[in-house]
Amino acid sequence: MTSPAPDSAWPRSSRVAIRRVLVANRGEIAVRIVRACHDLGIEAIVAFSEADRDSLAVRLADRAVCIGPPQSAGSYLNRDAILAAATALGCDAVHPGYGFLAENADFSAACAAEGITFIGPRPDAISAMGNKVEARRIALELGVPCIPGSPQPVGPDEAVRVADEVGYPVMLKAAAGGGGRGMRLARDAAELVEILGSASAEAAAAFGNGAMYVERYVGRARHIEVQVVFDTHGNGISLGDRDCTIQRRFQKLIEEAPSALPPATRHAMAAEALKLCRHVGYTGVGTVEFLYDQDRREFYFIEMNTRLQVEHPVTELTTGLDLVELQLRVAAGERLPLTQEQVPTLGHAIEFRINAEDPAQGFRPSAGTLARWTPPSGPGVRVDTHCYQGYRVPPYYDSLLAKVIVWGADRASAYARARRALAEMEVEGMATSLPFHRWILDNDDFIAGQTSTGWTEQHWGKGS
Numbered sequence: 001m002t003s004p005a006p007d008s009a010w011p012r013s014s015r016v017a018i019r020r021v022l023v024a025n026r027g028e029i030a031v032r033i034v035r036a037c038h039d040l041g042i043e044a045i046v047a048f049s050e051a052d053r054d055s056l057a058v059r060l061a062d063r064a065v066c067i068g069p070p071q072s073a074g075s076y077l078n079r080d081a082i083l084a085a086a087t088a089l090g091c092d093a094v095h096p097g098y099g100f101l102a103e104n105a106d107f108s109a110a111c112a113a114e115g116i117t118f119i120g121p122r123p124d125a126i127s128a129m130g131n132k133v134e135a136r137r138i139a140l141e142l143g144v145p146c147i148p149g150s151p152q153p154v155g156p157d158e159a160v161r162v163a164d165e166v167g168y169p170v171m172l173k174a175a176a177g178g179g180g181r182g183m184r185l186a187r188d189a190a191e192l193v194e195i196l197g198s199a200s201a202e203a204a205a206a207f208g209n210g211a212m213y214v215e216r217y218v219g220r221a222r223h224i225e226v227q228v229v230f231d232t233h234g235n236g237i238s239l240g241d242r243d244c245t246i247q248r249r250f251q252k253l254i255e256e257a258p259s260a261l262p263p264a265t266r267h268a269m270a271a272e273a274l275k276l277c278r279h280v281g282y283t284g285v286g287t288v289e290f291l292y293d294q295d296r297r298e299f300y301f302i303e304m305n306t307r308l309q310v311e312h313p314v315t316e317l318t319t320g321l322d323l324v325e326l327q328l329r330v331a332a333g334e335r336l337p338l339t340q341e342q343v344p345t346l347g348h349a350i351e352f353r354i355n356a357e358d359p360a361q362g363f364r365p366s367a368g369t370l371a372r373w374t375p376p377s378g379p380g381v382r383v384d385t386h387c388y389q390g391y392r393v394p395p396y397y398d399s400l401l402a403k404v405i406v407w408g409a410d411r412a413s414a415y416a417r418a419r420r421a422l423a424e425m426e427v428e429g430m431a432t433s434l435p436f437h438r439w440i441l442d443n444d445d446f447i448a449g450q451t452s453t454g455w456t457e458q459h460w461g462k463g464s
Helices: 027-039 056-060 079-088 105-113 123-130 132-142 156-166 189-207 263-279 312-319 323-331 411-424 434-440 444-448 455-459
Strands: 020-023 043-049 063-068 093-095 170-174 184-186 212-216 221-230 236-243 254-257 284-293 298-305 348-355 372-374 381-385 400-408 426-428
Touching (some): 020 027, 027 043, 027 056, 105 123, 123 132, 123 298, 132 212, 132 263, 156 189, 184 189, 221 323, 254 312, 284 323, 348 411, 400 411
Parallel strands (some): 020 043, 020 093
Antiparallel strands (some): 221 236, 221 284, 254 348, 284 298
């Protein structure tokens, strides 16, 4: 049995009332958006930095425009340059992808002011849920379980006071970001004060906002997220959940869907996610994230990502839906084509993030030119990438080279297919995370689902 391809719930003859999209991002997600636009007959224009002139997204685009230097602050985070390009080229929509300006309420508002559709939530919803502190406040008001922590952004003195109150260890988190950037674990007050500045600086560089907050650290936790989508007519559905527990330094490495939590817990999480989104009048695709405490058997809301997620392909393969198409159609004002009861559940999917990192050297970043690039293929295998043989990977951005996503009728068959796919993949010219992924597929804890968010640091490279 082969994997279901992401498909449309609309008739293929049904065209979108958006004709030209500026893709304001890079890497594999830019490629993904370009392809979705072309499937729908939409012209795709890629905004690129000088470092990405030879990127696959630029090659595939109908047109491309340089918006600035390699550094993100002058290009992919440069709101004025992106809006100027969109206006000059007559774009009626901007797709921000993920990261960069995807959760920037000011950018969403600026697009609206120029009469350009922002492929994402309205500015007020981003402000409410994209800011982690504000999202916590709303969740608490609605009675959604939250981890004890600070009710607002904190400086050093307030951070220590809150940490003393909730108990160490604690997590520092960026109020305006996600993807693990700006996150730090502090075991005592001295460490908390020491790392606050660097965490804030990292958050400011990634999201343009260095505000931080504090939460109690949950030790044996599983990271579970619920995929939601809402149209502009008040209709909203959950597309299931994903287990994103395998991480390193709070950066996700592997994701799978559905999670193995008890059905009652999964349904409760989905209900809380939909309740939050309805309260703020959310529109578009979004992800509500929870931690599941394996000792207490309780879940806690931690944040919402008001955008598409890196790991969206596992949801596509287990529902047969195209999430980028959903984004585009919802942004164009169309109604969702199915109800909650009609959302399909199709087998099991796993995603492996292939990063330009050397696991044998503490996941040290790697750089170079791809002398050999042979991704896997065959039944049940999908590869989302911006790479090609001979591509020189720029050193300015995140290390993601590709996502290898496999699908099977059940978890065991998906794991077997993953072993085959990762064994087939060949990369030369730089170190990658492939050895880690191949190792973990033979690890008894991983196979049995006996892991936690801190598991990788405890086991990788220690002979277990």
